[in-house]
Amino acid sequence: MSTSFLTQAAAWELPLFDDETRQAVAELKNNPVALEDAFYKDLAFGTGGMRGVMGVGTNRVNKYTFGKTTQGLSDYIKAQFPNETPSVVIGYDCRHNSKELAQTVADIFSANDIKVYLFTDLRATPEVSFAVRHLNCQCGIVLTASHNPPEYNGYKVYWQDGGQIVPPQDNGIITAINNTAYEDILFDAKPAHITPIDHAIDEAFQDASVAVGRIGNGNREKVKVVFTPLHGTSVTAIPQVLKKAGYSHVTVIEEQAKPDGDFPTVKSPNPEEPEALQMAMEKANAIDADIVIGTDPDADRLGIAVRNENNELELLNGNQAMVAMTDFILSKGKYTAEENPFVGSTVVSTPMMSVLANHYGVECKLGLTGFKWIAQMIENFPNQKCLGGGEESFGYMVGDFVRDKDAVTAALLACELVTEAKSNGSSLFNVLLESYEKLGCFQERLVSLVKKGKSGAEEIERIMDRFRKDPPKNIDGSSIRFIEDYGAAVRTIVKTQEKEMISLPKANVLIFIAEDGTRVAARPSGTEPKIKFYVSVNTNLNSTRDYRTTKDQLDQKIDRILAELGM
DSSP states (O other), rough: OHHHHHHHHHHHTSSOOHHHHHHHHHTTTTHHHHHHHSSSOOOOOOSSSEEEBSSSSSBBBSSSHHHHHHHHHHHHHHHHHHOOOEEEEEEOSTTTTTTHHHHHHHHHHHTOOOEEEEESSOHHHHHHHHHHTTTTOEEEEEEETTSSOOOOEEEEEEEESSEEEEETTHHHHHHHTOOEEEEGGGOOOOOEEEEEHHHHHHHHHHHHHHHHHHOSSSSSGOOOOEEEOOOGGGGGHHHHHHHHHHHOOEEEEEEGTTTTTOOOEEEEEEEEESGHHHHHHHHHHHHHHHHEEOOOOSSBBEEEEEEEETTTTOOOOOOHHOOOOOOOOHHHOOOOGGOOOOOEEEEOOTTTHHHHHTTTEEEEESSSSSSHHHHHHHHTTTOOOOEEEEEEETTEETTTTTTOOOOHHHHHHHHHHHHHHTTTOHHHHHHHHHHHHHHHHEEEEEEEEOHHHHHHHHHHHHHHHHHHHHHOSSSSTEEEEEEEETTTTTTTTTTTTTEEEEEOOOOSEEEEEEEHHHSEEEEEESSSSSSEEEEEEEESSGGGGHHHHHHHHHHHHHHHHHHHOOO
């Protein structure tokens, strides 16, 4: 073990740190491997914030690592707004220590003479994004680790537009944090600067959600909804929004309704995982419900299951849900050519978003992974109207009143689509198949390889390096046409070796595009110890009756591709 780790650990046994922390470090010394993992690096402030395992150490979530981040952020905010009295809004989810850490963060901001609006209890992440602009704050903080395991927590930062931080704010904040020492942290609160907030903001957010998401014309009284918050924060918003919108048959899964950071009824509180929605699916079948809705703990990701062509509940993937909801918004035509509308998506999401937008004569802007880039599109193009945006990882945003993934309003929008389709003798699933018939049948799959710790990070780096140095020549027999390396910001036309610049910020993403339209993307996660591979294939769908056969053929194609790539 390097002496630098021992030096870091020894520093945490000094009187600067509290008794509990010093004792925990002393005990950790009995486990050299654990001690190294806790101190071998600083917990990184990366894509919009930081996320990690809770515990003592520089590589852990605790009052000191969050305190250092908050102090650096305070210094940056005061430098950016020297002639104002800046303010921040702070929210948090159901995770262990979130409420206590939120209070610590509020105390530090207040000690730096920054006005704080602190939610009195847990709230959905999209409500915090909304509150930033509603309260005219310069910044917003959400303490959440999304759908990570129970031992995790995190710190997400929004800027004054309600979107997560992007350049130049992110680099400026990182510099300020790096220039902050633990002894610089001002822990002594100035209570007069802290204002508790709750019901008034709740009402404003919920009313805005209904105003934006209630766009259907169906009979809401005839639709049965089953909803699970998976022990998270959406229980504070989704039932209320659905009720305000006119949905009276909403069944909440009681066993999963109480916020609980241990997430006791699921292996993972992630609506991307079918197992997470099993309890809700069983209830929906028992009462013959039309739609199942499940969210992750901070209520930004949304899982949807609807009745398929055989009247069986089927879980949509993130790409399918995004396409269906975008199609619904665009079909309503609540925009004019003069508004120059657009929808947003990401480079690793389904290419069908661009095809769909083109069908309606609307622009589809593509950004890097993460909703902060969709939020930036809204800021960068103020003369265009954002109708909505989504990404493959079960995130969707309706309109622009929230500048992040918003499972609350997206849940309402999905119910509106189900309701209108049912009133017309159809279904959401059939509407999706009709889109496939018109525009092509797209099938995607995500494969995530978990690589934990220092050795895992090194292995992920080796995998990406290998793909850069020795890229595939073809995918399932189709020659590679383009290689997009977002780390170098270069798109290579393979046949001619011509280079084109990619006009997006640099990121560690590789995309291989074959002649037949097949796409394979590789990307290390910015928030989890994973490397992710995104595969997209497509073909014509002659008739909605042929969907299962066509889907099977596409699934088999994806299986072959993954086998070729050694997965």
